[in-house]
Amino acid sequence: MTAVVELDSVTVLRPGKALLQDVSWTVEDSQRWVVLGANGAGKSTLMQIVGAQMYPTTGTATILGERLGETEVFDLRTRIGHSGTAIAERIPPRETVEDCIVSAAHAVTGRWREQYDAADLERARQIMAELRIGALAHRTFGTLSEGERKRTLIARALMTDPELLLLDEPGAGLDLGAREDLLMSLDMLSSAPGAPVLVMVSHHVEEIPAGFTHVLMLRDGKIIAHGPIEETLTAQTLGRTFGMRLELELVDGRYTARRSAFGHRAH
Template identity: 85%
Template structure:
């Protein structure tokens, strides 16, 4: 089974602080990972490394078979899809949803003079249908709800048929209904034939789609636990990750967590 991500003893140092410390992590092509951790745990730094946007201070990072520092990163980045607030902030409010998605084919935000062929538009509409946002085709990006924006950004990230898709807190800011719609879309995507390898960052176990197979848990730039989600995600490892005693429940492939009551043992 081919490794899509291989990090070996990766450390990222900034003045006065180690953002990541001696992190070793491997993601194979059949796996779907969620990365859990509190604010400041190193999740965003990790995604910048995996997205070929940052180099490790020490250690090696090999993404899609190419080692950072020994490859042209601009070519590598075209093989990686990314969905996050940094992309949303660059899309003009007056851009239609279909244009916001199809413009990813030229790696731009905001259509200008670039030309798109029938294949580009066909693919954009296909992805929109799969994510349940076909009715938004001619809506402008600035009029979308937060949930509609999140699914539009995922559709945009899929436009170039990436081998690796990075989802940076896709559930942030969503109400319950929008979150459930998003998770249903991600569950379908994670199990679809030919889908890219998915890595999703989150603060909340409630946002983990059913189709995800593995979990990486970070605290202060270090790995607390990593492995198959059913074996690795426990009240003990989750408590260590967030620095408190927690209770964890799983029902039908979905998780919920809460602080353990005083005098009760987390299970």
């Protein structure tokens, strides 16, 4: 197996606070990871490092074989797909779904005078079909439901055929039906031949697609546990991650969690 992400003793410091502390983590090319943690745990900082958007204060980060600080990050970023709120906020509300997706080929949001060839349009339509949003092609982004937006953003992230795909809380704000549609799409994506390596950030174990293989759990910028999901994601490690006593259940590859009836805070 080939290492796609290699973090060695990565620490990120900001005035008065350590956002990440001594994080060592390796993602192999056959793996699908979910990163779990409460607000402020360091998940967003970790994704900025992995996405080549931030440098560690100390330690080393090697992404897709390129060591940050020793490589041209603008070229490296073209090999990484992103889906998250920050990108959604930059898309003009009147942009059609098809243009929103195809414009990723030029790394822009808001189609203007770029010229796209037939291959670009065919790829965009193929991705839309795979994510079951082909019928939305001529809808404008501003008229989409939250679930439709999330799948459109994932389609956009896939447009450049990335080697690594980062999904930042793709299930946030979705109702039950939209969440289940999204998870079905992510499950199919994770098992498709030639799919990119997936790293997904979430607060909720209920949002973990059945096809994901590994979990990393953060609290206060430190790793609580990481490894194969069936061995690592337990009621005990989840409780330590969120600071409370929890019950965890696994049914047909899907997790649910709830607070223990008379639990105390976990340490």
